[in-house]
Every structure is written in C-alpha cells, then in structure tokens.
Amino acid sequence: MQTLLHFQDILLHSVTNEFRRYLHDKINWNQHMIGIKGPRGAGKTTLLLQHLKYGLGPIKENALYITADHTWFYNHTLLDTAMEWYQQGGLVLLIDEVHKYPNWSRELKNIYDGIPQLKVIFSASSALDIYRGQADLSRRVISYTLAGLSLREYLMFTGTANFPAISLQDIKNHHREITLDITSKIRPLSRFAKYLQIGYLPIFTEGESEYLPKLEQVINAVVDTDLAYIASYNSGTAAKVKKLLGVIAESAPFKPNISALAGKLDISRDRILEYVYQLSDARLLNVLSVQGKGVSRLQKPDKIFLENTNLSYAIHTQPDPGNIRETFMLNQLINAELQVSEPETGDFLVNDIHVEVGGKNKTSKQVRNTDTYLIAADDIETGFGTKVPLWLFGFLY
Structure with missing residues (x-):
C-alpha cells in the first residue's frame, strides 16, 4: 500500500487548481460511486487528482488514488486493494482508467455492496459502457462524461480571458449583446482558428508543434488499447477499424453508403455499423440521425462526422473549411448535451431551432421557410438578427 501512496504523492505534487474543467462543478461528489468517462487527453486524471488535493477537505488523508494499469495489480486485486485501504482508515478510493482492469464491473459491484462506507470515484474510456459490464452497475453508479475543451475553456486555459458559459436560448x-461584450475584450477570430486546429485537448500545453502527432498517437491508442480492452479487438480487427476511420475521414461529414463501405473494405454491413458505433462511443466519430428515428445500432446513421476538428487536421493537412465548420458545430452542441438531429432543411435541428452553418456570406435561403432558424456564420465577429457568429457556439459549455 505504501507503494501506491508514494505514487500518489508524486502525482499530486504537480497538480494545481488554476484551471478546472466545466464538469467539476456539475458532479455530485457526495454520491457513493461515481464514473467519469471521456476521450484520452481530456483531463480525467487531472480532474480526479484536483478533487483529491483540493476538494476533499479534512478527509484528504483518507483518500487514495490508483491507476488500474499500475504494476501493483500484477499480484493484487481491485477488491483486495479497496478492502485493505478501508481497513487502514480509507474513506475514498479514486480509480483511474478502470477499463484496463479485467473484471472491473464485477469487482466494482463487490466493493459497492461489500464496503458501503467506502466512496468510489473512477474514470474510464469513452468507449466503456458502464451499464453493460459483466455485473449490473446501473443502480449503483452515477456516470458523467468529460468532453474535450470548448472554445470558452480554451480561452480560459490559455489565460486569454474568462467568460461564463451561455445557453442556446x-x-x-x-x-449581439454577448458578442459585443466579448469582442470589447478580445479579438476572437484568430484564437478560434487556432482552437479548431490544436485546442480541443489540454495536451497542447506539452508543445503546440507536437500536438497533432500526439493526437495521432491518441487515435492509435484508442483503437489499439482502449477498444482492445473493451471490445476484444485483436491486431487484425484494429487494422480494419483504422482503415474504416481513414476512409470516413477522407470525406466526413458525409451521408454514409454502408454497402459501399462494406464492399470497399471487404467487411460485412453489420460489422461496418458495429465499428462505426464503437468509434462513436470512443469519441472518434459523431453520428447524426433524423429526428424520431430509432436508435438501434443496426440502423445506419444519416450522417457521420469526425468527433472534433482537431482530428481533421491530424488526418489531413488542409481539411475543407465547410467540413470543419459543421464538425465544430455538431461537436459543441453534443458536448453541451443538447438534442441534435438531421433536419429536412438546414444542417442541424437543435430542439426546435434549425441551424444552417456556412461562411460569412451565408444566407437564410435554405432555412427561411422553417419556423425558427439561426445562421451560424464563420469569419464574423458579431451578427445581427438570425445571423450569429459561428465561434459563439463554442461558449455553450
């Protein structure tokens, strides 16, 4: 146990409280068991360590951080570790990357049921379905998802400016009033352009020139490691999934022809759909369907997008500006937990609002016959009427 405490002390030494992700204040930290999912590099580990160091108050000394891929687990189980920590006076156990531990769900259930006085907070890959493990955790764990940085958070994280989140309404x-206030303090367009390329994951602080190569490593790690643990991928499966991702990335966002993709990659139609939804679960893709359409994973999505714009720049040196705009819009809407669907007219239907995305000269021609619409226009600082600067949607969370 001393080994784990020493490991924790080393990590905590470099943790600061200067910037907290938006999710921190949304989590009910008093819950008995909390799960935090999110893409690699989004800041889940930092979130756990910040809560341990700054959020636990006097019971900080009774909290233990462990990572599920630590060598400690070569000859210890998660359940035994939790029991030993509790017997030593432990009240809180924080488990990072729980998906890398075999039988994670069964042992979490055993900890929940067998040590009710011990609070458990764990992080996991986006691809992990917490409620479909080998053991039923649906009544036991409260799950949260940590997305990548919003434009608003990127501005905060880089020390540019601190603005509150704003609602779609x-x-x-x-x-107009909001953008006039923001633009009186900063010039947003250049910072927005940089965010679209290298601002989605906090790892850009490790070096901007190394960010896109590191993002490629993240993609490989998600497919080769996370999905290998979660979906039992072998090397052959991983190669097929990467090939599918490459084909999708060449033209995303696009309306998929699943049969054509299956023929091109020599994979069955059902397998293509399975891989698409697994990549969506892993936060490498976003999928969009028509409002009211069933959510069966056997049904093809109406449109497929890369999950964020940084992925576009990691895969292509010069991605299409129109694709980047749509990818950004859907990403921010989904991360703000808004209900988005594919409309008959316009690019997105958000609640009852039709949203058309385009450049600064975009008109309302495609959506003007709808009841409620907005034009999200790029390359403008402020708008008027139904024409809104595209960058402002980066303040939704």
Whole structure:
C-alpha cells in the first residue's frame, strides 16, 4: 500500500487548481460511486487528482488514488486493494482508467455492496459502457462524461480571458449583446482558428508543434488499447477499424453508403455499423440521425462526422473549411448535451431551432421557410438578427 501512496504523492505534487474543467462543478461528489468517462487527453486524471488535493477537505488523508494499469495489480486485486485501504482508515478510493482492469464491473459491484462506507470515484474510456459490464452497475453508479475543451475553456486555459458559459436560448435571443461584450475584450477570430486546429485537448500545453502527432498517437491508442480492452479487438480487427476511420475521414461529414463501405473494405454491413458505433462511443466519430428515428445500432446513421476538428487536421493537412465548420458545430452542441438531429432543411435541428452553418456570406435561403432558424456564420465577429457568429457556439459549455 505504501507503494501506491508514494505514487500518489508524486502525482499530486504537480497538480494545481488554476484551471478546472466545466464538469467539476456539475458532479455530485457526495454520491457513493461515481464514473467519469471521456476521450484520452481530456483531463480525467487531472480532474480526479484536483478533487483529491483540493476538494476533499479534512478527509484528504483518507483518500487514495490508483491507476488500474499500475504494476501493483500484477499480484493484487481491485477488491483486495479497496478492502485493505478501508481497513487502514480509507474513506475514498479514486480509480483511474478502470477499463484496463479485467473484471472491473464485477469487482466494482463487490466493493459497492461489500464496503458501503467506502466512496468510489473512477474514470474510464469513452468507449466503456458502464451499464453493460459483466455485473449490473446501473443502480449503483452515477456516470458523467468529460468532453474535450470548448472554445470558452480554451480561452480560459490559455489565460486569454474568462467568460461564463451561455445557453442556446441566450445565443438565439441575445447574441449581439454577448458578442459585443466579448469582442470589447478580445479579438476572437484568430484564437478560434487556432482552437479548431490544436485546442480541443489540454495536451497542447506539452508543445503546440507536437500536438497533432500526439493526437495521432491518441487515435492509435484508442483503437489499439482502449477498444482492445473493451471490445476484444485483436491486431487484425484494429487494422480494419483504422482503415474504416481513414476512409470516413477522407470525406466526413458525409451521408454514409454502408454497402459501399462494406464492399470497399471487404467487411460485412453489420460489422461496418458495429465499428462505426464503437468509434462513436470512443469519441472518434459523431453520428447524426433524423429526428424520431430509432436508435438501434443496426440502423445506419444519416450522417457521420469526425468527433472534433482537431482530428481533421491530424488526418489531413488542409481539411475543407465547410467540413470543419459543421464538425465544430455538431461537436459543441453534443458536448453541451443538447438534442441534435438531421433536419429536412438546414444542417442541424437543435430542439426546435434549425441551424444552417456556412461562411460569412451565408444566407437564410435554405432555412427561411422553417419556423425558427439561426445562421451560424464563420469569419464574423458579431451578427445581427438570425445571423450569429459561428465561434459563439463554442461558449455553450
């Protein structure tokens, strides 16, 4: 146990409280068992360590951070570790990357049921379905998802400016006043352009020139490691999934022809759909369907996007500006936990609002016959009427 405490002390030494992700204040930290999912590099580990160092108050000394791929688990089980920590006076156990531990769900259930006085907070890959493990955790764990940085958070993280999050209704009704206030303090367009390329994951602080190569490593790690643990991928399966991702990335966002993809990659139609949804679960893709359409994973999505714009720049040196705009919009809407679907007219239907995305000269031609619409226009600082600056949607969370 001393080995784990020493490992924790080393990690905590470099943890600061200067910047907290948006999710921190949304989590009910008093829950008995909490699960935090999210893409690699989004800051899950930092979130856990910040809570341990700054959020636990006097019981900090009774909290233990462990990572599920630590060598400690070569000859210890998760359940035994939790029991030993509790017997030594432990009250909180934080488990990082729980998906890398075999039988994680069964042992978490045993900990929940057998040590009710011990609070457990764990992180996991986006691809992990917490409620479909070998043991039923649906009544035991409260799950949260940590997305990549919003544009608003990127501005905070880089020390540029600190602005509050705004709602979609505020964008619809008050965007001009809001943008005039923001642009009186900063010039957003150049920072927005940089965010689209290298601002989604906090790992850009390790070096901007190394960010995109590291993002390629993240993609490989998600497929080769995370999905290998979760979906039992072998090397052959991983190679097929990467090939599918490459084919999708060449033209995303696009309306998929699953049969054509299956023929091109020599994979069955059902297998293509399985891989698409697994990549969506792993936060490498976003999928969009028509409102009211069933959510069966055997049904093809109406449109497929890369999950964030940084992926576009990692895979292509000069991605299409129109694709980047749509990818950004869907990413921010989904991360803000808004219900988004594919409309008959326009690019996105968000609640009852039709959203058309385009350049600064974009008109309302495609959506003007709908009841409620917004034009999200790129390359403008402020808008007027139903024309809203695209970058402002980066303040939704």
